[in-house]
Amino acid sequence: MFMHNKRLMYTVRVAEPNPGLATLMLEQFGGPQGELAAAMRYFTQALGEEDAGRKDMLLDIATEELSHLEIIGSIVAMLNRGAKGRIAEAALEEADLYLSLNDRGESHTTSILYGGAPALVNSAGVPWTAAYVDSIGDPTCDLRSNIAAESRAKIVYERLINVTDDPGIKDALGFLMTREIAHQKSFEKALYAIEPNFPTGKLPGDPEFADKYFDMSQGDGNARGPWNEGEQWEYVEDRDAQAAVDGGDGGAVVKMKPAEAKPVMAFAERTASDPASNPITGADLGAGPGAGTMTAVE
Numbered sequence: 001m002f003m004h005n006k007r008l009m010y011t012v013r014v015a016e017p018n019p020g021l022a023t024l025m026l027e028q029f030g031g032p033q034g035e036l037a038a039a040m041r042y043f044t045q046a047l048g049e050e051d052a053g054r055k056d057m058l059l060d061i062a063t064e065e066l067s068h069l070e071i072i073g074s075i076v077a078m079l080n081r082g083a084k085g086r087i088a089e090a091a092l093e094e095a096d097l098y099l100s101l102n103d104r105g106e107s108h109t110t111s112i113l114y115g116g117a118p119a120l121v122n123s124a125g126v127p128w129t130a131a132y133v134d135s136i137g138d139p140t141c142d143l144r145s146n147i148a149a150e151s152r153a154k155i156v157y158e159r160l161i162n163v164t165d166d167p168g169i170k171d172a173l174g175f176l177m178t179r180e181i182a183h184q185k186s187f188e189k190a191l192y193a194i195e196p197n198f199p200t201g202k203l204p205g206d207p208e209f210a211d212k213y214f215d216m217s218q219g220d221g222n223a224r225g226p227w228n229e230g231e232q233w234e235y236v237e238d239r240d241a242q243a244a245v246d247g248g249d250g251g252a253v254v255k256m257k258p259a260e261a262k263p264v265m266a267f268a269e270r271t272a273s274d275p276a277s278n279p280i281t282g283a284d285l286g287a288g289p290g291a292g293t294m295t296a297v298e
Helices: 019-025 035-047 052-079 081-089 094-100 108-112 139-162 167-192 258-270
Strands: 212-214 234-236
Touching: 019 052, 035 052, 035 139, 052 081, 052 167, 139 167
Parallel strands: 212 234
Antiparallel strands: none
């Protein structure tokens, strides 16, 4: 059961309306790294979690993310207060009102379609989607994804802090950014409380290939480091050794019953290309400057 406390988790103080900044703030309201995406990610993970401790943690953090959504949404609403009144009450002449819709980079969509209210879109106006929730149902995999999500959200908050000089907004964004760090720590602790936690899932990897590093981009700039050198790695740069690594011929075959193979062979025969043919095509007949070498037209 959820109950709403009318006091925000962190006080929002906005120095003055700024519709352009409000549009940027929507990134953390309805964007892929935003608070709603985080809340839904952790809430749905919690519902399917079998471990009581992780379930409680995920519900706690999911609920807190909703409170963060309320904070960022309140910031957007306060930044749009002036624009909301102007567009609703036609407070300016038509030409001035039209110009104000994109004042300081504000998206006209947020004014006309949403009336300046916080909308579940990102800063480019793309609607929020459940596709942002990338849970897969395995705790070691989902916890790693959660750690990465919190890291990405922190970076977005840093960038938002860097584009405003409003001290109240900087303060609130700093709080939200810091909570991303706290959540990342919780997820990391939960991950390493599972032993073993790598690799994800149940099935072990094939030892024949688990320690191989295939050097697939050879040439200038080829780099070595702990990701591909040392006792842990077998470095494979020979091109022949990178193909058909299973010992086969590297082909692709399928066994079919005669009744299945017959129509496939008939189709292949009917659609076969003649390598000796060089027909004159429409491109030859209509060729102009820059067409390159074409088939000679007799």
